Amino acid sequence: MRMAEVSAKFELSQDTLRYYERIGLIPPVNRNNNGIREYNEDNLRWVEFIKCMRSAGLPIEALIEYVNLFQQGDCTLSARKDLLIEQREQLRLRIEEMVQTMGRLDSKIENYGQSLHETEKALSRS
Amino acid sequence: MRMAEVSAKFELSQDTLRYYERIGLIPPVNRNNNGIREYNEDNLRWVEFIKCMRSAGLPIEALIEYVNLFQQGDCTLSARKDLLIEQREQLRLRIEEMVQTMGRLDSKIENYGQSLHETEKALSRS
DNA sequence: TCTTGACTTGGAGTTCACTCCAGGTGGTAG
DNA sequence: CTACCACCTGGAGTGAACTCCAAGTCAAGA
Incomplete structure (x- = not known):
C-alpha cells in the first residue's frame, strides 16, 4: 500500500507519516526499487498502533523508545x-x-x- | 494575595498567570494603586478552575469564550x-x-x- | 516524446502555549 | 541616600509536533 492510501486510511497526512518514520515513531517502511514506500501489514499495524497511542496522549519519547526496543528483538x-x-x-x-x-x-x-x-x-x- | 504566592499555590509560573490574564483565560485581576495585582477569592477560584480545566485538556478557545460570557453577566x-x-x-x-x-x-x-x-x-x- | 502525477528528499516555516528578557517603577531595609 | 526586591510592560524567544516547500525521480498515458 502506498502513502496516499495509508494517509487516507488513518487520516494522517503524508508529511506526518514521513515525519513519524523519520523520528523513529514507526519502524522503517519497506521501499520498492524506486525508493517508494510500500506499506505491508506490519507497517500498517504500527501506524495504527502509534496513532492510537498518540491520541491517548502517550509521549512520543516513550513510543520511540518502545519502537527501538522492538527493533532490538x-x-x-x-x-x-x-x-x-x-x-x-x-x-x-x-x-x-x-x-x-x-x-x-x-x-x-x-x-x-x-x-x-x-x-x-x-x-x-x- | 500577590503573584508570587498565587504562583506557588497553584504551581503556575508568574509568566503563565500574566499570560492567562492577557489572553482572557482568567478575568482581569484587581490592582492596587501601584498597578500590582492583588488576587482576591474570586480571582483565586478562577485560576484554580482554569488550571483544572486545562489539565483535563479543555481547549483554551472554549475557556476564553466561557470567561467572556461570564463577564457579560x-x-x-x-x-x-x-x-x-x-x-x-x-x-x-x-x-x-x-x-x-x-x-x-x-x-x-x-x-x-x-x-x-x-x-x-x-x-x-x- | 512529452506531460502528468504520485512519490522522494532535506530543510525551512508555522502554530500553540508558554517562557524569557530588557528596561522601568515603587516600597522597604540598612 | 542607596540598594534591593517584587512587581510591571511589551515584545522576543523556545520546544514540540507537525506542515510546507523546492527540486528531483520515475512510470504510465496521449
Missing part, C-alpha cells in the same frame, strides 16, 4: 513490558484526573440548570 | 451552560477513547506476560 521483551506498564499507569492517572474534572463539570452544569430553573420560575410568574 | 447563563455541556461531552469522548486504549495496553501487557512465561519455561527446561 526478543532480548528486550521485559523492557518493553515494563515500558508499557509504566505508560499504562500514567494513562490511568490521566483518566482518573479527567473523570474528576468531568464530575466537576457535571456539578457546574447542574448548578446552571438550577439557575435556569429560577429564571423559568421568574418567567412563569411574570 | 446573567444574560449569558444559558450560553455558558451550553458551552459546558458541549465541553463535558468532548471530555467524555476523550475519556472513552483513553479507556479503550488502556484496555488495549492491558492486553499487550498480558501478552508480554505470556511471552515471559514462555521464556521462563524455556529457562526452567534448561
